[in-house]
Amino acid sequence: MDDVVQPLLRTRWGARQMVPQGSPGYARLLDAIDQRVTAGRGSAGLAEVLARSGVRYLLVRNDLARGDLLGAWPARVRQALDGSPGVKRVAAFGFQPGGWGDDAVGSRDQPYPAVEVYQVGGAQQVASLVAADGAVRLRGGPEGLLDLADAGVLKGRPVLVGDDASDLGGTSVASDAARLRTRSRSEIRAQIGPTLPAGAEPDASGGLGPDPGDPAWDGARTVAEYAGVKAVTASSSAADPDTPVGLEDPSALPSAAFDGDPATQWTTGGTRGPVGQWLRVDLPARLDPGALQVAFARNDLLGPAPARVAVETERGSREQDVRPVAGTQTLTAPPGPTSWVRLRIVAVAGTPPEGARVGVRELSIPGVTAERYLRLPAVPRQRGGTTSPQVMGRVTPPRSECMRGSVRWVCSPDLARGDEDGPVLRxxxxxxxxxxxxxxxxxxxxxxxxxxxxxxxxxxxxxxSSTWTAEAPAQPRSAVDGDPATTWIAAGGDKRPTLTLSWGRTLKVGEVTVTRPPGVRGAMTVTVLGRHGAVREGLLDGAGRLRFAPMRTDRVTLRFMTSQIPVQVSEVAIPGVPGVPSAPNASGGRAARPFTTSCGTGPDLTLNGRAVQTRVSGTADDVLAGRPVTFRACRDVRLADGDNRVSAGGGRFRVDALTVDPGGALAGAAPGRTEPVTVRSWDAGERRVQVNAQRRSVLVVNENYNAGWEAATENGGRLRPVRLDGWRQGFEVPAGTSGTITLRYAPDTAYRGALFGGLALLALLVPVAVRRPGRGTPPAPGPLPAAPPRAPGTR
Structure with missing residues (x-):
């Protein structure tokens, strides 16, 4: 929909609407930016892409209906923008009516101004001149600009996407951003399907369709494939683009049942009920599967768990009961070799309600490993026959379980949303x-x-004793970091949770103060356990303080008992006991301390089956806020001639982006040279700019590319139009060009000619019509015809 603020402004305006406007490339870039902001993922690259696109201000609407945001909470938006160096808030207006609970679990909608304005530093003018040498040729889609910027590749260099202006050359870079996939045409942030295998056609039925495409990059799509098996398919999944909004989960695709991570799972789609749903794996060769190990999801939010299933192969079907356990259980397949195995749901434990689903957390077959990879588009052989740089990332960033509100961090598992890559980037x-x-x-x-x-x-x-989530703002250290915005949250099933503090020297302890979020009320009893069996217990007073007979100890265990679950503790203070470095946005500044780890301590990385050691650099602020840190391989890796398979992450790290840079072609490239131009005049159909191009350059206009625009120099020389970044208007300017360049929208001339011609013709016809003699008095209106007889059974 159009924004209500738009007609109040006298400036150029851009927004992603339900119907893509401008160009496919522009819509795709806005989609990618929206996905990052919705996930709270800011970066220097995000700021750079906004600036090079000519975006000077961002208007943030905190007054929109929350049910329509589909996860884009104001806290996420602010977290993304505050985490993008060069983007800063410069104005705020209005307020949000109503109250809020102020606790660390349920307070997702914290107070914000109704409207905020952020400024993007270094935003380009509407027109500029950029040197053509040093161009980057991106094999992928315009949304790949974000990953290029994060990898430090852009540096002000012109980017040509796909086959645009193919004779201009440029360093070819492969990107995995342009996916072959199906998405809903009625949603922007939801119902985006997973990457499809090569040769598949995006579904175009029932309001579905492919991403906005263009011939320049349609042949450079990233596709999915499997290693270890031929395919993994299912009757439906929550990752499908037709899954109802609110039930979709991009991480719940069929391959999630084979990734070895019990935290992920295949989940059915929910529109056809759980009974009859199936999960199938096509094997690399015929084999006898024998016994299968299966772990089913047991989650009341999904509905009744499977009670009976059938294991099916080419040899037949074997039905068997499912034990009501959360762990792994053994199911047997029909004996004999087969090329495929299918698990089908026969019955569930109870009557499934509308929208009920089932999930399979893990399914393993002896001797079979299924890994899902995404294949990047091939790049034409570079000069000298070297490998082209490869830039890879998660196009739909995962959403974390915690987000930083205006007052405090709020954490809950249901705030999280995964992506199709899962724990390991392959x-x-x-x-x-x-x-x-x-x-x-x-x-x-x-x-x-x-x-x-x-x-x-x-x-x-x-x-x-437990934690509500594994993310830093809700960890035990949050109870001793001196920051009221962070809170340790115990697990929901932990009725008498404990915190154990140790400080390395003996102290006399006779007092403890427990601070909870203001929205957490109710009496709390605290039991204090010290050395040598010392025990103290009491009810916290109105200030959260408990005084007791002193004990000498170098540690205490605090047991909390209250009616409010989960237990939330923002701070524990014991006189004489120091805290730990604070989380982001607290005073003291220690959280921003940089670090670099030793070789072998970074994310797991495997290339063509060989482990690659890595190290990590970042700041404590990045770690505590859940922002990405940088990593690099300790030494250069050797690439194969042909397919190269790389997997990264899992365990201690989730890898969000990966760059393979042969010969340092990207890291060693010089920054682009951008020169300002002088705008002499600028209107809707004609513009004049003054340039002085010492070298071959591109005149860039930060508007959507339109073939109707023409450009000419003072001596009448026509300039060739060039599309930059997959969507921006540009014109190639020869070296030595100096003076005024005139931009003219050619269809406007024809339109105006037709308009004035029509007016002239109308002027000739009017006198004729006025002089035309009358032909008598028009007839009086007659009665209406009778209504037709009513059909039987109507009323």
Whole structure:
């Protein structure tokens, strides 16, 4: 829909609407930006892409109906923009009516101004001149600009997408951003399907269709394939683009049941009920599967769990009961070799309600490993026969379980949403041999590692009996970091959770103060356990304080008892016991401390079956806020001539982006040279700009490319139109060009000619019509005809 603010402004305006406007490339880039902001994922690359696109201000509407945002909470938006260096808030207006609970679990909608304005530093003018040498030729889609910027590739260089202006050359870079997939035409943030295999056709029925396409990049789509099996398919999944909004889960595709991670699962789509749904794997060769190991999801939010299933092969079908357990159980397949195995749901434990679904967390077949890879588009052989740089990433960033609100961090597992890559990023690309540097960005997912990277020399250590989530703002250290915005949250099933604090020296302890979020009310009893069996217990007073007979100890265990579950503790203060470095946005500044780890301590990385050691660089602020840190391989890797399979992440890190840079072609490239131009005049159909091009350049206009625009120099020389970034208007300017360039929209001349010609013809016809003699008085109106007889049975 059009924004209500748009007619109040006298400036150029851009927004992603339900019907793509401008051009496919523009719509795709806006989609990618929206996905990042919705996930709260800011970066320097996001700021750079906005700036090079001529975006000077961002209007943030915090007054929109929350049910229509599909996860784009104001907290996520602000987190993304605040996490993008060069983007800063410059104005705010209005307020949000109503109250809020102020706790760390349910307070997702914290107070914000109704409207905020952010400024993008270094935004380009509407027109500029950029040197044509050093261009990047992107094999992928315009949305790949974000990954290029994050990888430090753009640097102001012109980008030609696909086959645009093919004779201009440029360093070819392969990107996995342009996916072959199906999406809903009625949603922007939801109902986007997973990457399809090569040769598949996006579904175009029932309001579905492919991403907006263009001949320049339609042949450079990234596609899915499997290693270890031929295919993994299912009757439906929650990752399908026709899954109802609110039930979709991009991570719940069929391959999630074979990834070895019990935290992920295949989930059915929910529109046809759970009974009859199936999951199938096509094997690499005929074999006798024998016994299958299966773990079913047991989640009341899905509905009744499977009670009876059938294991089917070419040899027949064997039905069997499912034990009501959350762990792995054994199912048997019909004996004999087969080329495929299918698991079908026969019955569930109870009457399934409308929208009920089932899930399979893991399915394993002896001797079979199924890994899902995404294949990048092949790049024409580079000069000298070297491998082209490869830039890979997650096009739909996962959403974390925690987000930073205006007052405090709020965390809940249902805030999270995964993506189709799952815990491990797997890609396959075409190489030409040689060596390459490997770099990337990764999020620390292991709480213990996050604590080790950020605690510095703090002596105080804290452990808990449980946590609500594995993310840093809700970890036990949040109870001793001195920051009221962070909160340790115990697991929902932990009725008497404990915190154990140790500080390395004996102190006399006779008092403890427990601070909880203001929205968490109700009495709390605290039991204090010290050394040598010392026990104290009491009810916290109105200030959260408990005083007791002193004990000498170097540690205490605090047991909390309250009626409000899950237990939330923002701070525990014991006189004489120091805290740990604070989380982001707290005073003191220690959270921004940089670090670089030793070789072999970074994300797991495997190239063509061989492990590659990595190291990590970042700041404690990045780790505690859940932002990506950078990593690099300790030494250059050797590439194969042909397919190269790379997998990254899992365990302690989630890898969000990966760059393979043969010979340092990207890292060593010089920044682009951008020169300002002088705008002499600028209107809707004609513009004049003054340029002085010492070298071959491109005149860039930060508007959608339109073939109707023409450009000419003072001596009448026509300039060739060039599309940049897959959507921006440009014209090639020869070296030595100086003076005024006139831009004219050619169809406007024909339109105006036709308009004035029509007016002239109308002027000739009017006198004739006025002089035309009358032909008598018009007849009086007659009665209406009778209504037709009513059909039987109507009324």
């Amino acid at each position: 890609r396959v690309f075409t190489g030409r041999g040689g060596t390459a540097a490997v770099t990337g960005r990764a999020v620390v997912t292991d709480p213990g590692l996050a604590d080790r990277l950020t605690r510095g020399h703090a002596r105080t250590r804290v452990v808990a």
